[in-house]
Amino acid sequence: MNWQDFITVDPNVCHGKACIKGTRVMVSVVIDNIAAGRTVDEIVRSYPSLTREGIEAAIHYAAELTRERVVPLSPEAA
Numbered sequence: 001m002n003w004q005d006f007i008t009v010d011p012n013v014c015h016g017k018a019c020i021k022g023t024r025v026m027v028s029v030v031i032d033n034i035a036a037g038r039t040v041d042e043i044v045r046s047y048p049s050l051t052r053e054g055i056e057a058a059i060h061y062a063a064e065l066t067r068e069r070v071v072p073l074s075p076e077a078a
């Protein structure tokens with residue numbers, strides 16, 4: 001799965017938040033629904049513009065965001 005094929009960030013859509021391509025459904029909405037215990041089928045019923053692949057891409061995107069990275073706080077810390 002290449003989540004980049006399904007996730008888009010556009011400053012003119014949802015204030016630049018990551019969304020499922022072709023929708024105005026933010027990745028955070030999908031992840032919030034999963035965290036609340038909703039199934040993929042329930043999410044698709046609630047958001048008919050979503051596909052199972054879009055939901056899977058949102059999960060992969062969220063996983064990518066959680067990977068630990070060292071981010072220098074200042075040029076001196078680098």
